[in-house]
Amino acid sequence: MQRRLAAITIAFIASMTSATAADYYAGKTITFIIGAEVGGGYDLYGRAVAKYLGRHIPGKPAVVVQNMDGASTVRATGYIYSVAAKDGTVVGAISPGAVIDPLLGANASSLYDPTKLIYLASANNSTRVCAVWNHSKVKSFAEARNQEMVIGGVAGGGSTHDYAFLHKNTSDVKFKIITGYPGTPAVTLAMERGEVDGICGFDWSSLRSQKSQQLRDGKLIVIVQEALEPNEELTKMGVPMIWDFFANEEKKQIAQLVIAQQLFGRPFIAPPGTPPEAVAILRKAFSDLMRDPEMLADAEKQRLEIQPAGGEVVQEGVDRIYGASKELIEKARKAIRE
Numbered sequence: 001m002q003r004r005l006a007a008i009t010i011a012f013i014a015s016m017t018s019a020t021a022a023d024y025y026a027g028k029t030i031t032f033i034i035g036a037e038v039g040g041g042y043d044l045y046g047r048a049v050a051k052y053l054g055r056h057i058p059g060k061p062a063v064v065v066q067n068m069d070g071a072s073t074v075r076a077t078g079y080i081y082s083v084a085a086k087d088g089t090v091v092g093a094i095s096p097g098a099v100i101d102p103l104l105g106a107n108a109s110s111l112y113d114p115t116k117l118i119y120l121a122s123a124n125n126s127t128r129v130c131a132v133w134n135h136s137k138v139k140s141f142a143e144a145r146n147q148e149m150v151i152g153g154v155a156g157g158g159s160t161h162d163y164a165f166l167h168k169n170t171s172d173v174k175f176k177i178i179t180g181y182p183g184t185p186a187v188t189l190a191m192e193r194g195e196v197d198g199i200c201g202f203d204w205s206s207l208r209s210q211k212s213q214q215l216r217d218g219k220l221i222v223i224v225q226e227a228l229e230p231n232e233e234l235t236k237m238g239v240p241m242i243w244d245f246f247a248n249e250e251k252k253q254i255a256q257l258v259i260a261q262q263l264f265g266r267p268f269i270a271p272p273g274t275p276p277e278a279v280a281i282l283r284k285a286f287s288d289l290m291r292d293p294e295m296l297a298d299a300e301k302q303r304l305e306i307q308p309a310g311g312e313v314v315q316e317g318v319d320r321i322y323g324a325s326k327e328l329i330e331k332a333r334k335a336i337r338e
Contacts, residue, residue: 050065243255
């Protein structure tokens, strides 16, 4: 009898929670801000998620996508932090660079505090790579330590900028770095045209999604893995890990701090001050979404890798990075700048 009463009580509480959640979002619209240009990797991931998000939120709110590119998703992050409605109706897809830039960058610290953002989930634990076009005279990372090559990148704070300088300053590669491209599509186009030889800090899942034919044809050559742990697919291709190329332990520790951001490769956020009930609803929705068979099938068609992490896990990861020693942070800050 007691067990039956307990089961009834649990079911009643669950139904009340569901009803409350449905009431919270019924008739509302969620603005899903993607902090990158249309067509890039963050846009593809953001739209793949936004397409199915509403079905996992009680009350079935409409979800409207808005691109707000600029400064490698820093602009969108600052908007979400300071300006966006704090009632659970605004979420965002940003880059891990926007999370770590106030720690290591020069300009973003006054815009927002990443430890106060609310993390809802991450779509994957990313592996980044350096890749070159086949016209490059340098076709391996080891060769780049002896021969100059031209690397293209975006503005400071973006992974294609920061990782290029990180390698130049910790792995002794002879990179000539040209920055200021609006996004990775522009850099890969410059590679194809012969303006630059290669790119670093490019998410492998995005590269194989956007340039699968060029990879198959041998036009794009991946020369190093940038990740804390090896990617099985790349390892089978014979691509070495970045950890094979450090002269000493100090430089390795600097790189580890920078690359730790990839533990949350595709973070989704809400503004600080979002009501706890809305945060709970959104985190559960993102968790359920990452197991949605239709979304996963859609992602697979686009060759988007899904290796999700929950919002609480991402929040803890951000706190750990920001808890690094001041000395190590300062060395890492210098390493990703010219």
